[in-house]
Amino acid sequence: MTNSVDEVLKSDVLFVTGSNTTENHPVIGSKMKQAVKNGAKLIVADPREIELAYYADVFLQIKPGTSLALSNGLMHVILAEELQDDKFIEERTENFEALKELVKEYTPEKVAEICEVDAKDIIKAAKIYGEGNRAAIYYCMGITQHSTGTESVMSIANLAMLTGNIGREGTGVNPLRGQNNVQGACDMGGLPNVYPGYQPVANPDMKKKFDEAWGVDLSDENGLTLPEMMDNALRKSVKMIYIMGENPMVSDPDTTHIRKAIESLDFLVVQDIFLTETAELADVVLPATAYAEKDGTFVNTERRVQRIRKAIDAPGEAKNDWEIFMNLMNRLGYEKTYESASEIMDEIASVTPQYAGIDYSRLEGNGLQWPCPTKTHEGTRFLHGERFARGLGLFKPANYKPSAEVTDEEYPLIMTTGRVLYQYHTRTMTGKTEGLNNLAPESFIEISPELARVKNIETGDRIKVSSRRGSITVNAKVTDKISGNTVFIPFHWAEGAANILTNGSVLDEYSKIPELKVSAVNIEKAS
Amino acid sequence: MVTVSINGQKVEVEKGSTVLEAAKKIGIKIPTFCHDERLKPHGSCRICVVEVNGGANLPTACVTPVYEGMEVETESEDVVTARKEILDLLLADHPLECLTCEKAGECVLQDLCYQYGVEETSYDGARNHYEIDQSNDFYYSDQNKCIKCGKCVMVCDELQETHAIGFAERGFETHIATPLERGLSESTCVSCGNCVSVCPVDALGSKKKTKFRYWEVNKVRTTCSYCGVGCQMDLLVKDNKVVEVQPADGVNDRMLCAKGKFAFDFLSHPDRLKMPLIRKDGRLQESTWEEAYDTIVGKINSIKAENGPGAFAGLTSARCSTEDNYMMQKFMRAAIGTNSVDHCARL
Structure with missing residues (x-):
């Protein structure tokens, strides 16, 4: 997030798009509802009529995969109504003319047709956002998990810059991070192209810096992304995969493809707290500690580095993940020992500019929000206050492109995926809580009343759902939360797994994110 | 001023x-x-x-x-x-069940009666008798113990914004109820437990799976391990087991959701991995750390000798700590020699 969570209550306009906040980030969802009660305007864009839609001034029930067109349409109206922030554009940005040119053709009528919403609602939403003094955008995987995911994010950033809604309290472009430490994992270089602190591996200066810090000659070649790893495993050019605390057999698209890839490996190591669906395929499984059994930090969605503390002993001989890697490195000839997680944080601070001012003694209390460049720096509540990281904010106009996955006669419906409140990701943890399993016992498919009528389907019917990748059988839930030919399946369950159906072969050109939110499917009553 | x-x-x-x-x-x-x-x-x-x-x-x-x-x-x-x-x-309308009451030791009514020396009521009158609502999976509503402070209703209305509960009836009959008295499981309740966390007595209480007294536990401040909000919370620990979670001050403003508040059973679940496992004769069998390390290191060395560092890939984890992630990418980059490190940020 460019801004902070408590700023939800400082905004006068909230634009929530591709985020089912009350189910996936419940505490932030509640704050959004508080903000509405206090008088903030709310715009919601989502293929499903999520809870926040009931609180919205405008709800745009868009067709999955059309967010980019919607953003361009909103900018078209804002320019037509002269609601842009000319001073901000002049002083803080560049490439405005190209943006202006591109959005010219995105008339509300044209965008309404693409998104399958009412043109009047697009105009209304644009006016609300454009007239806001402190308008904030909140988004999640509904924006990113598309073949045009990166460009959709860029178009959201364009919208914020066009109206000067960035770099101030209560504004911003705020992706809600879905996992407890996805921010920390990215910050630490759990990505194939960057070292910790987003320092590119292909930049000779950065390579030199880390060569010296770590005392080795590092590779300057970008590594493989997760989908590329699986493809290379299938082609036998990747022989060994080491997985820590992840369950791609349930979380990744096209499970059949993932299984084949994993089975093609010479050697798979999985380090986890349970024998997950992925661990069952491993050659070696290592028992790791859970969050309550170790000291460390998680970095939340607002970049806040916060402590976790050892409260209980780990079961059996389970070890801390960092300790396992230290032991393996030492055995591989890389001699270095760490006594504690705190000592590792000191090394992190020494190589990561955003973390330079962070150490455990400073994390008591409420932690620190990076960037925190010095030991006396108090952390950063919102980014881009005085200037953007690159200097001027660059408008990156992008044209709408339809999803790569297309419907046809055989697969005429669009399936989108997501989470439910009472389960978490692949259920490795929540699946062990009886009460949650009572509330959300099994996989299901949401079907619109109109589609259910055509197909003669009722809630509770067993439904076979098929895509070009495979098929699953799940229970029907007929609901007006969803409309027309769009269906929804949560991806938590290994039984009736939505990811048997999703497409892993189409990736966003820039981020390599799979097009998880759009799969062409068909449904029929299971015999 | x-x-x-x-x-x-x-x-x-x-x-x-x-x-x-x-x-x-x-x-x-x-x-x-x-x-x-x-x-x-x-x-x-x-x-x-x-x-x-x-x-x-x-x-x-x-x-x-x-x-x-x-x-x-x-x-x-x-x-x-x-x-x-x-x-x-x-x-006058509160049962003196402090000997067996789950809230004993953390009950504000008990503490104040102790402070002001109030042993029992001097009034002899009618008492309410409510059936305990056990329909929610995680907590109960025992209106016999309610002191009508209304904090639960206000937290549900003003902070959680779920509006599942309210005051019913008037005067002596006033109690906290769901619409049409249909019970918690039939209400809009999302089981966040934020009402339970503010109840000063045992009118709204967590269903404990392990018996404990509040004076027996240690409280350890930590960060929730589910979504990315980073809610602060205290783990209540007795005999090396987390027995309850309470919200703490932080980004969450002392709020939690159903997962953060109630879904900690996995920590002490019998299926937790306790020993390294190595696949032998086609199945995973319990082994030792030494054998596991030797197997992994042997395999890394042989694959590297034959195929170079490009044959390796690693997935770090959005669920593990920052320090764990730093160490894994360092292991992949510095000890194995590849930048093929990724994780499920894309999923």
Whole structure:
């Protein structure tokens, strides 16, 4: 997030798009509802009529995969109504003319047709956002998990810059991070192209810096992304995969493809707290500690580095993940020992500019929000206050492109995926809580009343759902939360797994994110 | 700024502050049931009454604004008499089950009765008898113990914004209920447990899976391990087991969701991995760390010798700590020699 969570209550306009906040980030969802009660305007864009839609001034029930067109349409109206922030554009940005040119053709009528919403609602939403003094955008995987995911994010950033809604309290472009430490994992270089602190591996200066810090000659070649790893495993050019605390057999698209890839490996190591669906395929499984059994930090969605503390002993001989890697490195000839997680944080601070001012003694209390460049720096509540990281904010106009996955006669419906409140990701943890399993016992498919009528389907019917990748059988839930030919399946369950159906072969050109939110499917009553 | 005197001690506070806030500033504790600084003050429980300038009326500290020259007594004879009377009245319709009550040790009513020496009620009258609502999977509603402070209703309305519960009936019959008395499982309740966390007595209580007393546990502050909000919470630990989770101050403003509050069973689940496993004869078998390390290192060396570092890939984890992630990418980059490190940020 460019801004902070408590700023939800400082905004006068909230634009929530591709985020089912009350189910996936419940505490932030509640704050959004508080903000509405206090008088903030709310715009919601989502293929499903999520809870926040009931609180919205405008709800745009868009067709999955059309967010980019919607953003361009909103900018078209804002320019037509002269609601842009000319001073901000002049002083803080560049490439405005190209943006202006591109959005010219995105008339509300044209965008309404693409998104399958009412043109009047697009105009209304644009006016609300454009007239806001402190308008904030909140988004999640509904924006990113598309073949045009990166460009959709860029178009959201364009919208914020066009109206000067960035770099101030209560504004911003705020992706809600879905996992407890996805921010920390990215910050630490759990990505194939960057070292910790987003320092590119292909930049000779950065390579030199880390060569010296770590005392080795590092590779300057970008590594493989997760989908590329699986493809290379299938082609036998990747022989060994080491997985820590992840369950791609349930979380990744096209499970059949993932299984084949994993089975093609010479050697798979999985380090986890349970024998997950992925661990069952491993050659070696290592028992790791859970969050309550170790000291460390998680970095939340607002970049806040916060402590976790050892409260209980780990079961059996389970070890801390960092300790396992230290032991393996030492055995591989890389001699270095760490006594504690705190000592590792000191090394992190020494190589990561955003973390330079962070150490455990400073994390008591409420932690620190990076960037925190010095030991006396108090952390950063919102980014881009005085200037953007690159200097001027660059408008990156992008044209709408339809999803790569297309419907046809055989697969005429669009399936989108997501989470439910009472389960978490692949259920490795929540699946062990009886009460949650009572509330959300099994996989299901949401079907619109109109589609259910055509197909003669009722809630509770067993439904076979098929895509070009495979098929699953799940229970029907007929609901007006969803409309027309769009269906929804949560991806938590290994039984009736939505990811048997999703497409892993189409990736966003820039981020390599799979097009998880759009799969062409068909449904029929299971015999 | 306004200067007031509390128990003879002078304090300067901002205009518009309440007596309760002024007292807090100098460390003087005034008891409360219904007060919560996150909520609109409403002064309904009256236990925070204080004496002002020797006046006969005892205003409630939580809603009374300070003024210049105000002189407040928080434990005068009249105040203590009033508080004892309030406690006496509360006990007139509250079962004295403290020996077996789950809340014992963390019950505000118990603490205040102890503080003011109120052993039992002096009133002999009718008592309410409610059926305990056990329909929610994680907590119960025992209206026989409710003191009508209303904090649960306000948290559900003003903070959680779920509006699942409200006051029903009037007068002696007043109680907390779901619409049409249909029970928690039939309401809009999302099992966040934020009402349970603020209940000063045992009217709303977590269904404990392990029996414990609040004086037996250690509290350890940590960060929730589910979504990316980063809620702060305390783990209550007894005999090396997490037995309850309570929300703490932080980005979450002392709020949690159903997962953060109630889904900690996995920690002590019997299926937790306890030993390294190595695949032998086609199945995973328990082994030792030494053998596991040797197997992994042997395999890394042989694959590297034959195929180079490009044959390796690693997935770090959005679920593990920052330090764990740093060490894994360092292991992949510095010890194995590849940048093929990724994780499920894309999923």
